[in-house]
Amino acid sequence: MHLQFTTPEGQAIHPQFDQLVIAGWAGRDAAAIEHHIEELAAIGIPRPSAVPLYYRVASNQLSQRETLQVLGPDSSGEAEVFVFTHGGELFVSLASDHTDRKLEAHSVAFSKQACIKPVATQAWRFADVAAYWDELVLRAWIVENGAEVLYQDGPLASLRTPLDLIGGYTGGAALLPVGTGMTCGTVPAIGGIRPATHFRMELHDPRKNRAIRHQYHCALLPVVA
Structure with a gap:
């Protein structure tokens, strides 16, 4: 799966992905992780077997389109940092771990596989933000009853760093294998x-007053039997 990103300098990069990893339960704070576990338990989703947990999803689920098709009315997005290796460097972008919540109550892995993962079209070099990584902020908005409402808003200080998550997945390597997002x-x-x-989302950099942004709309397909 080929995606295209543009850097702040105007460079266009075209990485190809053949692996997609969803790092779940990635909070630094045990209390925050427990909050999210309880949040999901409230809608019937079982506790994870490990923390963090690395779900594998087909790379063809990545999409930079702004209109997606999903089956039924029970899915929702989650704003997440998206990282990948290109040209020997780690890059940072933004994605939504869009998930079927009804299916998630039966199998988290299957629910993540069932939905396309929207990805932004901008990317930053990790090296350019690494020194103040914890200050970056994830935000998301949804539309309810015809009005846009704030859905997520929190600093990356609450989450494990990409290097920590990459090391946990690779067994200690500092970079993801080329082709893995x-x-x-x-x-x-x-x-x-x-x-x-x-769903509208952003990764905000308060020091440089810039953001990676993406939004998408889900067209609902009927559930028939």
């Missing part, structure tokens, strides 16, 4: 996890 966990949903067809 990884999402790096999320911050809690404000008001609880709930379905939404419109």
Whole structure:
């Protein structure tokens, strides 16, 4: 799966992905992890077998389109940092771990596989933000009853760093293998996890007053039997 990203300098990069890893339960704070576990338990999703947990998803689920098709009305997004290796460097972008919440109650792995993972079209070099990584902020908005509401808002200080997650997945390597993309966990949903067809997200850099942004709309397909 080929994606295209543009850096702040205007460079276009075209990495190819043949592996996609969803790093779940990626919080640094045990209390915050437990909050998210309880948040999901409230909608019937079982506790994880390990923390963090690395889910594997087909790379063809990556998409940079702004209109997606999903089966039924029970899915929702989660804003997450997305990292990958290109040209010997680690790059940072933004993705949504869009997930079927009804299916998630039966199998988290299958629920993640069932939905496309939207990805932004901008990317930063990790080296350019590594020194103040904890200050970066994830935010997301959904549309409810015709109005946009804040759905997620939290600093990356609450999550494990990409280097920590990459090391846990690779057994200690500092970079992901070329062709592998990884999402790096999320911050809690404000008001609880709930379905939404419109999702807007950003990774904000307060020092340089810039952001990676992406939004998408889900067209619902009927569930027939």
